[in-house]
Amino acid sequence: MVVFRYVKLWVLLYVLTWGCGSSSRDGEFTLTVTMAKVEPQSKIFLFYKDVSDNLRMDSAIYVNGRFTLKGVTPLPQRALMRLSRGNQGAPVFFEDAVYFTDDAIFLFLEEGEIKVSVHDVLRGAKLEGTPLNKDFQVYTDSVRFYRDWLDGYRERFGKAYRERNNESLDSLSKENAVMRAKKVKAERRYFDTHLGSIVALDWLARTYNIAREKSKIVPLFEKLEEQVKSSLPGQKYKALLDSVPSVELGNMAPDFVVENSKGERITLSSYRGKYVLLDFWASWCGPCRAENVNVLKVYDRFKEKGFTVVGYSLDFSRKSWLNAVEKDSLPWEQLSGLGDTEIDVSKLYGVSAVPSNFLIDPVGKIIAIDLRGEELVKKLEQLFSN
Structure with a gap:
């Protein structure tokens, strides 16, 4: 499965401190990052939302053992801080920076004196000074084991991938699932014990x-x-x-109107009376292209029995999309968000990774999600054997 991110720079909830009437008077904050030693010309960069809901980047230089940054936040909010050493310049923003560099952490901006104590890298920093940051420190400590584990995991995964060691890759995949489950369990424990905290809502x-x-x-x-x-x-x-709307099993599939590859406006509801596989894919997605072979076989086998496929491309290039349709010999309806449309169907269906699909029955109800390979074949055999 290929994970992608929508074209957006930030996904944040603005947050308030506890209690009614506790919103900041003017949102002024002072962020002090204490660090024993760092290269000359180093800077910290802070990414957060401004009053217009746009991404803002502020910075501060290293002076006398600390970075000091003053600013205004419209409301308390979760923000990303990154350290740029020496003359590296401004870092590129990406939300998962905390998992790929030692010099990035999340914190909460709110009115008051926010204090961050650092040893030699931002990773492992201690947050203090304001209620939300004290609370967020508890959360961070509860999942620290996961980030520590990721260090060795990435190294082992890279080695197995380079060596094309499928047995090791399979084992590592299972290990990753176990560790992610442990992380979610720790986070849920935090949530259950901090029901009065905005951090839990975040x-x-x-x-x-x-x-x-x-x-x-x-x-x-x-x-x-x-x-x-x-x-x-x-x-x-x-x-x-x-x-x-919910796209969980048993719910009606949300209807939509988008353009097909010919520029015609197509509605999902126009396929009522048939079993429809709403298939999200992209030309750049290797697993999607491999699965197209299986979907084509399924389509040819069941198309005369009341089954069809509706493809929805997440491509950014119309040329790449249509070239892939032709190369993979896909005969079914092809839709995308590249044309004149008022809705992003992938967001409507909560699609955050491809390939992904929804099997919809003749009345428009979702009866299966993310069926691939033999699972899709068996489901259709079951439906059409009655």
Whole structure:
């Protein structure tokens, strides 16, 4: 499976401190990063949202054993801080920087004196000074084991990949699943013991896919203390929960209108009466192209029995998309978000990685998700054997 990120720079919830009327008066903060020694000309860079909801980057230079940065945040919010050593210049922003460099951490911006104590790299820094950062430090400590484990895992995975050692790759994949499950378990334990914290809401919003996991999210949101749910970020998240349709099993597949490869406007509901495989893919996705071979066999086998496929491309290039359609000899309807459309269907269906698909029955209900290979064949055999 190939993971992709939508064209966006940041996914943040603005957050308030506890209690009604606790929003910052003017949002002024002072961030002090104490560090014993660092190369001359080094800077810290802080990425956060401004009052217009745009990504902002501020920086501070190293003076007398510390970096000091003053600014204004419209509301308390989760932010990314990165260290650029010497004359490296401004770092590129990416949300997963904390997992790929020792010189990046998350913290919470809020009114007041935010203090960060650092040894020689930002990793392992101690957050103090404001309530949210003290609380976030508890969360960070609870999942520190996962980031520590990732160091050796990436090295072992890289070695196995270079050597094309499939047995090791399979073992490492299973190990990764176990460690990710342990991380989620630790995070859930944090959530259950911090129901009065905005940090818990932030974790909930970042962890779950509303479209695909709405039935899991709603009861967790309801567990949060009223002061969190009634805060501005709580209200915003609740509004999002209410507005995003669920694409979980048993629910009706959300309808949409988008252009096909010929520029014609197509609706999903126009396929009512057939079993439809709504297939999300892209020309640049190797696993997608490999799965196209299997889907084509399935299509040819069941197309006369009331089955069809609707492809939805996540390509950025129309030429690459259509070339892949031709090369893979895909005869079914091909849609994309490249044309004149008011909706991103991949977001509507909560698709964060490809290949991904939804099997929809003749009345428009979702009856299976992410079936591939033999699983897809067996499901269709079951449906058409009756």
